Amino acid sequence: MADEGFDCDVLVVGLGPVGAMLALLLARSGVSAIALDKDTAVYPLPRAAHFDHEIMRLFQQVGIAEEVGRNAQAAPAYEFRAADGQVLMRIDLPQLAPCGWAAGYMFHQPAVENALRERLEADPLAQMRLAHRFVRLEQYADGVTATFAGPDGETQIRARYLVGCDGASSAVREAIGGALDDYRFDEPWLVIDAVVEPGARLPDVNLQICDPARPTTCVLMGPGRHRWEFMLLPGETAEQVLDDGFITPLIEAWDCGPVRLERKAVYRFHGLVAKDWRAGRVLLAGDSAHQMPPFAGQGMCSGLRDAANLAWKLRVVLRGEADDALLDTYQAEREPHVRTYIELAIGMGRVVCTQDPELAAQRDAGMLAQRAAGVAPLPPAAPAALASAAVMTGASGAGALFPQPxxxxxxxxxxxxxxxxxxxxxxxxxxxxxxxxxxxxxxxxxxxxxxxxxxxxxxxxxxxxxxxxxxxxxxxxxxxxxxxxxxxxxx
Ligand SMILES: Cc1cc2nc3c(=O)[nH]c(=O)nc-3n(C[C@H](O)[C@H](O)[C@H](O)COP(=O)(O)OP(=O)(O)OC[C@H]3O[C@@H](n4cnc5c(N)ncnc54)[C@H](O)[C@@H]3O)c2cc1C
Known part of the structure; x- marks a missing residue:
């Protein structure tokens, strides 16, 4: 579809899950896309462990649900437990949710990213260029020229639109101003992924252990893998907690039998939202536009929803079927949705991260009372319906997800x-x-x-x-x- 003088319709910077999904959705709908990444391969270790039914529907849409299914398992339930093991909150996850799939899945991120890239490689309207680092961009009335540093030096690519899917430290975001709204949640956690060996005894539900002595997460991942996350306590450093001598007793305390540690990393969990997701012909999607703590398992999911929201709007604008102003509805729709999940994740984080034993005892008593009364202790998980000029305001059902029977x-x-x-x-x-x-x-x-x-x-x-x-x-x-x-x- 690209006009003369343009290398493609849409230039996607960053080939993480969000960039790969966006490029694929665009190419499948007839929009030419070039997607570039600074690295030469998919990041080999998982960050995300969970996605929900809406995201599985999106994988279905791009033809990789079967492959994703081989690298995922349906999540049965999510429990918050007190240090003494009492269940403070339990969310049972239905095995058939409105989008026609299980409510949640635990998965192996690199396998899913590879499946996306394989599809992308096979699509004649998409091109992937690896080992190309975005350096700068220039905008004109009708397009954008971006410069990349690659194996053969600097190259320039001209496109009608550019989408920065280049993750948390987005250079594209910097290039368009870069201001972030900070929720001031900033907690360091040690993340340990393990390969489950025969004979291992691991929990079969996802767990938040609200132990003030060491807040801990223990979740399923794709088949054959498990994850622990341990909050760093005041005074502990990344160097100290990454030492095997520190990690081994933490895992042994679970008495889980044979597991092989696959990775260890320290992450700082925070909540950030870019002020502007669009500047002219440049847009942001995924972690470049927003980041959240992983307690609700929604960071990547939110980015993939960005891709779905943006892909069809770019398509109709590029085909001349819609005015460019339609792209302003992208942030208007996605930002409130994302903020609901950030606030939910931070709400969950504040419950889990409590380290003061007295406050933790009060929290436990309050949550147990709420559980007994059947009251949910957290903000609502379901975001409000989308509201913008791209839905028929006031019409019944407008802005809600249409179910998939x-x-x-x-x-x-x-x-x-x-x-x-x-x-x-x-x-x-x-x-x-x-x-x-x-x-x-x-x-x-x-x-x-x-x-x-x-x-x-x-x-x-x-x-x-x-x-x-x-x-x-x-x-x-x-x-x-x-x-x-x-x-x-x-x-
Ligand atoms: C411990 C942890 C647990 C998590 N758990 C979950 C979960 O359970 N569920 C969930 O939904 N989310 C989860 N997340 C969040 C999720 O991992 C991210 O939201 C998701 O990976 C973001 O995808 P992205 O494509 O936007 O960015 P990224 O995955 O960061 O990809 C960005 C890509 O851009 C490339 N890039 C960067 N700079 C440049 C440049 N200058 N030029 C070219 N390319 C560039 C990078 O190489 C990379 O490939 C978790 C995160 C962490 C850290």
């Missing part, structure tokens, strides 16, 4: 009707939009009952679902289609 014989809805926006209507309405699908369409037959029930709940005869599977609005087909056209081209 599953049928044992026929599979999942998204595979049945494919990519792009959908206008699903009770009655045929081809005149409303060329992407209208009647509920009587044979492809919808296995899912018609679920969709019918959804329409009933929203008192609507049709629903318009955006390409990122968020509901634009529910209502009457012609009105939905007209509002969608107006949303793409705001006056």
């Amino acid at each position: 599953v049928c044992a014989q026929a599979g999942r809805l998204d595979d049945a009707i494919g990519e792009g926006p959908w206008l699903i209507a009770r009655e045929p309405c081809p005149e409303a939009a060329d992407f209208a699908i009647a509920l009587s369409d044979p492809r919808l037959a296995p899912f018609a009952q679920d969709i019918d029930a959804w329409l009933d709940r929203h008192g609507a005869s049709a629903v318009l679902v955006r390409p990122d599977r968020y509901v634009f609005g529910a209502g009457e087909p012609a009105a939905l289609a007209a509002a969608y056209r107006r949303a793409l081209r705001p006056v």
Whole structure:
């Protein structure tokens, strides 16, 4: 699709999970993308351990759900326990969530990143360039030129848009101003990943051990791996806690049998949000735009949602089907969503990280009382519906995720009707939009009952679902289609 004079439509800087997903979504939808990374291979050790059902749906969309499934296991439950083992809070995770997959998965990040890159390599509209470090950029009215330092010296690439997916210390963010809003949560933790050997006895749920003497996380990862995270106590240094003599007794205390340590690292967990996610033709996604502590397992998930939100908007803008102003809805939609998860993660972190024994005893008593009363002690996990000019404000269901019904014989809805926006209507309405699908369409037959029930709940005869599977609005087909056209081209 790239115009003459441009090397590609979209230049993606950074090939972590977010950059790889964005480049893949773009290429699959007909947008040419060049994605570059300073390193020569996927970072070999996992950082993220968990993703949720919405993200599995995204992996499904780009055709790697099966491969991801081989490197993941459904998460059964998440428990916060007191130092004496009492359960302070338990979240049971359904094995079938609204997006048509289990609510959460524990996984091996490098395997998933490799699967994304393999798909990317096979796509004729995408190019990957490794060992290319982003150095600087210049913007013009119609495009961006970025300079990279690579094995053959400096090269320049010209694109219509550039997206910085270059992680926490983003050079692209710096290039566009770089201001960050800091939640002032800053906790150092030792992260230990282990390969599980035959005969090991490990917990089968994810755990936060709220022990004021040493706050600890113990979670599943992909099959055959387990992770511990230990909070550093005042006065402890990274050098000290990375010593095997320090680590061995911490793991032995779990009496878990044979495990082989695979990695050890100290991370500082914090909450940061870039003030501006867009400057002209340059946008930020993933850790370059926001970072959060890992207690809710949502950092990478949030970045992948950025990619899904941005990919379809860039596509319609580049095809001339939408005004460039549509890209302003990206931060407007994603930032509040991300902040909900940052605040949830920090809320969880503050519960876990309490080191004062008296405060910890009060916390335990409060959480036990809340548990007995059936009250959730944390802020709500579900972010509010998206609100921007890219949803039909006031329409029923607008800004919520559209569920993905599953049928044992026929599979999942998204595979049945494919990519792009959908206008699903009770009655045929081809005149409303060329992407209208009647509920009587044979492809919808296995899912018609679920969709019918959804329409009933929203008192609507049709629903318009955006390409990122968020509901634009529910209502009457012609009105939905007209509002969608107006949303793409705001006056
Ligand atoms: C201990 C820990 C546990 C976590 N657990 C979870 C979890 O369970 N679930 C979850 O969802 N998230 C989790 N996260 C967060 C998650 O790992 C990150 O949010 C995610 O990896 C961010 O992806 P990204 O693609 O935005 O950035 P990155 O993965 O950091 O990728 C950025 C890429 O950009 C490249 N790059 C950097 N600078 C340049 C440059 N100048 N030029 C070219 N390329 C460049 C890098 O080489 C890298 O490949 C965890 C994080 C940590 C540290």
